[in-house]
Amino acid sequence: MGDTTLPEPLVDALVFDWGGVMTVSVPEFVGAWLHAEAIDRDVYNRVMREWMSRDALPDNPVHRLETGELTVAQFERLLAAELITSSGAKVEETGLLRRMFGGATPDPAMVELVRKARAAGLHTALLSNSWGEGYPKDLLIELFDTIVISGRVGLRKPDERIYHHTLGQIGVPAGRAVFFDDAPVNVEAAKSAGMHAFRHTTADDTRANLATLGVTL
Numbered sequence: 001m002g003d004t005t006l007p008e009p010l011v012d013a014l015v016f017d018w019g020g021v022m023t024v025s026v027p028e029f030v031g032a033w034l035h036a037e038a039i040d041r042d043v044y045n046r047v048m049r050e051w052m053s054r055d056a057l058p059d060n061p062v063h064r065l066e067t068g069e070l071t072v073a074q075f076e077r078l079l080a081a082e083l084i085t086s087s088g089a090k091v092e093e094t095g096l097l098r099r100m101f102g103g104a105t106p107d108p109a110m111v112e113l114v115r116k117a118r119a120a121g122l123h124t125a126l127l128s129n130s131w132g133e134g135y136p137k138d139l140l141i142e143l144f145d146t147i148v149i150s151g152r153v154g155l156r157k158p159d160e161r162i163y164h165h166t167l168g169q170i171g172v173p174a175g176r177a178v179f180f181d182d183a184p185v186n187v188e189a190a191k192s193a194g195m196h197a198f199r200h201t202t203a204d205d206t207r208a209n210l211a212t213l214g215v216t217l
Contacts, residue, residue: 029103109203158189
């Protein structure tokens with residue numbers, strides 16, 4: 001009889017982004033918020049391009065929020081000042097991020113995938129650029145062995161230093177870890193740091209990408 005044992009996985013650690021990977025897609029939950037508050041989408045998109053594109057200035061509000069230099073309240077004040085509703089009314093700044101991320105519910109398929117990975121003995125880690133601390137703490141504790149939040153460490157993706165910091169926390173070399181993010185720039189940075197890395201679209205696609213590394217979940 002032939003050898004039916006499965007090959008050893010090529011990685012020991014699985015690293016996941018939060019928003020848009022472990023949750024429903026960003027366009028889904030942000031779109032719901034924009035609709036609910038009748039915010040002008042063109043204005044919102046312009047602001048996000050200025051603050052989040054590859055050409056964004058390094059001291060812009062999103063970068064400063066994600067590294068902990070700005071408090072949530074300070075960022076909400078700056079963002080609300082830029083936005084308008086379709087009627088021309090101002091946007092309420094207090095609780096803006098809580099409302100914006102209110103629909104960022106965990107994706108059940110990804111939760112199940114990470115549960116299976118951890119149960120199989122793989123090291124699971126979260127690497128997230130934080131917009132405040134609206135994470136479901138109990139779920140994070142259940143799913144992840146290692147948790148790296150940008151605002152807590154003063155670094156943000158795609159700065160390669162945060163990937164090396166995360167690898168140091170996990171205790172594996174870059175080549176033994178795989179990273180999933182919905183933003184191509186963050187995936188590219190992880191590859192530059194020596195990690196396996198893929199852009200996340202769906203749980204099925206992520207499971208298929210894991211299979212190419214010998215991880216069957």
